[in-house]
Amino acid sequence: MTFTYDDVYINYYATVGGPYEKDGPLGPSLDKVYTNLYADEKTWEQAEVKMLSDSIDLVLRNSKKDSQDVDLLISGDLLNQVTASSYAALKFNIPFFGIYGACSSSVEGIILMSSLIDGKKIKNGIVSVSSHNMSSEKQFRNPTEYGAPKPKTATFTSTGGASVFLSNQKSKIRVESSTIGKVVDMDQTDPFNMGAVMAAAAGDTIYRHLKDMKRTVNDYDLILTGDLGVYGREILIDYMHQEYNIDLGKNYDDSGTMLYNLEKQEEVMAGASGPLCIAMVSYSSILPLLEKGKFQRVLLVATGALFSPTFVYQHKPIYSISHAVSLEAIK
Amino acid sequence: MKTRKSSIILVGDFLMDKISYKKIVDRHKPTETRLINAIVAFVVGGLVGVIGQLLIDFYTSWLHITTQDATSFMIVTLVFISCLFTALGFFDKWVTFAKCGLIIPITGFAHSMMSSGMEYKHEGPIYGVGANLFKLAGSVILYGIVAAWFFGMIRYYFLGGV
Structure with a gap:
């Protein structure tokens, strides 16, 4: 399902990161960083809520708008029952949707928001996502202080919050089109190799987007996938070539390989992951390049692994989904 | 009839798809x-064993207790x-580095319980x-007890309880 938008623009954006993101190559471009994973709160979950609400605060401050002027808040995260988003939403008193698309939540939110704005149901809105390394480890894997060995394909959930303000008021970045993904099953069962799980969904969505829009890879200055990591990135390049005969070429990159310094920060293994990953990379470094006109058109392809520990223990394969949104610079 | 045929082909295609994807x-x-x-x-696990032995020797010579008591100490x-x-x-x-060198000895068991306890302290003493x-550690304890009972029975009935 691909559709185009006429009057949806990205006006403001903000990113809040944790200590690992601060030490990464994008550290200087983040709007706010916490040097402590607890972010001065008592628990990991509260820290995630704080980082998420900080990012919404920053976007509101940039927009010089009161929260009462915002029509809708859409937010997603990884915690059980999307609780980080719900708890962060309270203080803003904005009509709220909590969404779950695993690590594809950011683009899922942008698609929903853009569709509502373009359908003239609302004038503006904020799309947020958050994730926290420690709260995710606690929920999906082992206690955080437990030093379980991980394979090289494991990825590292990024910490922080990221928000973007969309409206029908013209700015330098236009939301041009989007493709809604389908649930994909490739019989992958390894929760420590999410890149392999999600690459198939990314391939499917990129292919359908290009086909529906009658474009080629070269029509984009950058195709950025969500959080495939080092090995998932290789798998996607190979898969696109073999399955669809599409050469992703040098305009393709994966945000999971960009957020951290993979050589110096060895604990991140194959790269960054989490709903925050693609949001943080694109809001901190891709959107400014679109604003400056260095990029003309960018395709953000967020990828999510759809599973829960219960389903993995019941020996079910891990499904995946991927949503794509195309952003254009306005001269 | 026609739809059924196509669905079979579709399933077939999809299975092939999964196999070739797995190859990639x-x-x-x-x-x-x-x-x-x-x-x-091997080296780290051995070192833990050496430390354990040194501790036993230390306790037997310093506290003048039996080797069995010193083992508990x-x-x-x-x-x-x-x-x-x-x-x-x-x-x-350390555990991430040494892996089974620290997980298999008693250190790994203690580490798993301690880390779980620390993780859930904010949820309170009962639900946390x-x-x-x-x-x-629950699985280790459960199957440890079951195995101990099982081998104890074998020892009692077939080896004369020695």
Whole structure:
């Protein structure tokens, strides 16, 4: 399902990161960083809520708008029952949707928001996502202080919050089109190799987007996938070539390989992951390049692994989904 | 009839798809350094054993107790040290490095319980620490007891209870 938008623009954006993101190559471009994973709160979950609400605060401050002027808040995260988003939403008193698309939540939110704005149901809105390394480890894997060995394909959930303000008021970045993904099953069962799980969904969505829009890879200055990591990135390049005969070429990159310094920060293994990953990379470094006109058109392809520990223990394969949104610079 | 045929082909195609996808995934799977991991685990695990033996020797000569009592003292000491180091926040990095060298000895057991206890302290003593302390260690205890009962029975009936 691909559709185009006429009057949806990205006006403001903000990113809040944790200590690992601060030490990464994008550290200087983040709007706010916490040097402590607890972010001065008592628990990991509260820290995630704080980082998420900080990012919404920053976007509101940039927009010089009161929260009462915002029509809708859409937010997603990884915690059980999307609780980080719900708890962060309270203080803003904005009509709220909590969404779950695993690590594809950011683009899922942008698609929903853009569709509502373009359908003239609302004038503006904020799309947020958050994730926290420690709260995710606690929920999906082992206690955080437990030093379980991980394979090289494991990825590292990024910490922080990221928000973007969309409206029908013209700015330098236009939301041009989007493709809604389908649930994909490739019989992958390894929760420590999410890149392999999600690459198939990314391939499917990129292919359908290009086909529906009658474009080629070269029509984009950058195709950025969500959080495939080092090995998932290789798998996607190979898969696109073999399955669809599409050469992703040098305009393709994966945000999971960009957020951290993979050589110096060895604990991140194959790269960054989490709903925050693609949001943080694109809001901190891709959107400014679109604003400056260095990029003309960018395709953000967020990828999510759809599973829960219960389903993995019941020996079910891990499904995946991927949503794509195309952003254009306005001269 | 026609729809049924096409659905069979579709299923077939999809299965082929999964197999060829799996081949791509396997092609990009990094090789784990199993030999080095095994050597590190062997050396570190051996060191833990050496420390344990030194502790037994120390307790027998210093406290003048039997080797059996000194063994219990040694276990308590190792459990305490790994719990303390877990609480201080650096034992997980050691375990990540040494892997089974620190997981298989009693240190790994203590580490798993201590880390679970620390993780869930904010959820309170009942629903947090109480309910989750044996989250990782529970399986070890359950099957440890079952196995002990089983082998105890074999020993009692077939080996004359010695």
